[in-house]
Amino acid sequence: MILGIAGSGRLHSNSEYLLRLTLETARGRGVETRTVRLAELQYRGCTGCGSCRNGAEHCVLDDALTPVLADTVGARALVLSAPIYYGYPSGLFKSYLDRWYSFRDAARSLRVPAGRLAVLILTQGHPDPNGYPWTVQSMDKVLTSYGCDSRILVAAGVGEPGDAVGRADLEERARALGESLAARLS
């Protein structure tokens, strides 16, 4: 199963649109997919309690993200998506990602399989795809540190809802990522 995470809450979301194209392409090649829309869930960000790295086997916060984190551990690949807000991924998405802290144990060993493909789709109004290098570098580092083979698609110049629809350059890249995922999993 490929798990999709939609980190925008708005209607006609650009990041969710590109996420959908990627997952549809993989599904068309016979791969099972599931999508979680973070905006529909009630959850907290990591509190830094440290329990997950001091005896507990998973994040001790018990909320709507609990099963999503379990699915994240179990997924064969991930497609994550988030809008850029003030130069960083949305809070909805960042709060989910912070809970990944529980994916390492007390010995700092990974609780997730290494080598999984993780696609991250970031959307922004800024027309320059290199406008927020710190975010791209940081996200790549986080994903890599949890054993993921990271691929980041920055979709630039999509400021209004629905702007990504019909952007052939972005649609092609999203579909190509879906093909890569399916090829990796078959």
Ligand SMILES: Cc1cc2nc3c(=O)[nH]c(=O)nc-3n(C[C@H](O)[C@H](O)[C@H](O)COP(=O)(O)O)c2cc1C
């Ligand atoms: C609170 C907020 C902050 C934003 N900050 C930025 C920004 O710093 N740089 C940028 O290029 N776009 C910024 N945007 C625009 C969004 O990144 C852009 O509209 C994106 O396509 C939204 O993705 P979505 O449609 O999936 O929600 C911001 C939008 C909001 C609502």
